[in-house]
Amino acid sequence: MFRKKKKSKSEITLSVVVLSFNTKNITDKCLSCLKVARKEFERKFEGKIEVIVVDNASSDNSAMMVKKKYPWVKLISEKENTGFARGNNIAMKKARGDYFLLLNSDAYVGKNTLVDAISYMSKNEDCDVLGCKLVYEDGKFQPSSGFLPTVVNVPLWMFGIDKVPILQGYLKPFHPNHRSFFAEERKVGWIMGAFMLVKREVFEETGGFDEEYFMYTEEVEWCRRISDLGFRVYFTPKFQVTHLLRASGGFDVKKPISKEGDGVIYYFQKHYPKYAWIAKYSIIFGYLLRVLAFAFLGNRGKFEGYRDYIFELLWRK
Numbered sequence: 001m002f003r004k005k006k007k008s009k010s011e012i013t014l015s016v017v018v019l020s021f022n023t024k025n026i027t028d029k030c031l032s033c034l035k036v037a038r039k040e041f042e043r044k045f046e047g048k049i050e051v052i053v054v055d056n057a058s059s060d061n062s063a064m065m066v067k068k069k070y071p072w073v074k075l076i077s078e079k080e081n082t083g084f085a086r087g088n089n090i091a092m093k094k095a096r097g098d099y100f101l102l103l104n105s106d107a108y109v110g111k112n113t114l115v116d117a118i119s120y121m122s123k124n125e126d127c128d129v130l131g132c133k134l135v136y137e138d139g140k141f142q143p144s145s146g147f148l149p150t151v152v153n154v155p156l157w158m159f160g161i162d163k164v165p166i167l168q169g170y171l172k173p174f175h176p177n178h179r180s181f182f183a184e185e186r187k188v189g190w191i192m193g194a195f196m197l198v199k200r201e202v203f204e205e206t207g208g209f210d211e212e213y214f215m216y217t218e219e220v221e222w223c224r225r226i227s228d229l230g231f232r233v234y235f236t237p238k239f240q241v242t243h244l245l246r247a248s249g250g251f252d253v254k255k256p257i258s259k260e261g262d263g264v265i266y267y268f269q270k271h272y273p274k275y276a277w278i279a280k281y282s283i284i285f286g287y288l289l290r291v292l293a294f295a296f297l298g299n300r301g302k303f304e305g306y307r308d309y310i311f312e313l314l315w316r317k
Helices: 024-044 062-069 083-092 111-121 155-158 165-169 177-184 200-206 220-230 254-271 271-295 300-315
Strands: 012-020 050-054 074-078 098-102 130-135 195-199 233-243
Touching: 012 024, 012 062, 012 083, 024 050, 024 062, 024 098, 024 111, 050 062, 050 083, 062 074, 074 083, 074 098, 098 200, 111 130, 111 195, 111 271, 155 271, 165 220, 177 233, 177 271, 195 200, 200 220, 220 233, 220 254, 254 300, 271 300
Parallel strands: 012 050, 012 098, 050 074, 130 233
Antiparallel strands: 098 195, 130 195
16 A cells, blocks of 8 residues: 655645636546545545646636536636646646646546556655556557657657657557557657656646646647756556547647747757757758648548748748
8 A cells, every 4th residue: 555755734645636627527627636646645544635727717607517517626717818838837836735736637547546646656766757548539559659859859759750660669659550569668869748647746846847838748848847957757557548639729720730839949959959950950840741641531620720921930030
């Protein structure tokens, strides 16, 4: 049985943070799953769990639903959409747990997920940030971690070279997508923010997300600063979470395209300023290939998303 080495005054072991923006039904299911997992955790362990929901000015009565249906949840209602980075930071500043779990509203935990996650952290003291196996709603595997962006792996990613399965064992791909990569427990550069378990001290030492990010790629940049301070980021396939992917963003096809591009370019401007042009032009040429591919496949949404972002980048100073 897990026992905390040091008890906080509030005896809160884990603070779960969920951001909600016009995802009333999805957030409802997320919290329903958390309710079961929280009960199982507190049945087995001495510590307690607090759940914090940050509602980013939803217009679909999400906040009212949370307040009425889940009175044990700590609700923070924002007057404007603060975005993923700032919204999570707001909650983490108020959180009392020894660990923080950042959980997307479109991510559904199982009965034993919280038990497995905290047990893993207690048994692996060199793990400071943890991500787990993610699957789509139909149970299919979902890529969820990778290595930090570099002047080498970003161009390889944009041109699809790092997607060759045999090369993923030798390269350090930014976005590995082969099932074999995620079949093993490993130290990684970053994990997806849909399920991100962080020790309190990591947040206290780093200050959390860079709020220049609104949504997408902010977890990559935070993991860079986390690693720079000597903390370790791990991925484990020993337990899994269902993630709908982009449901928390309203299933918008175009926004992730532009926001991920902007996020990678900003990452380079911040950490590799002399080589930011490599990121920009790798993305332009890589996205051009995608424009041609999705035109051929007849996917109008992605075709327009990549095309429009290329024009935006070309005109940007």
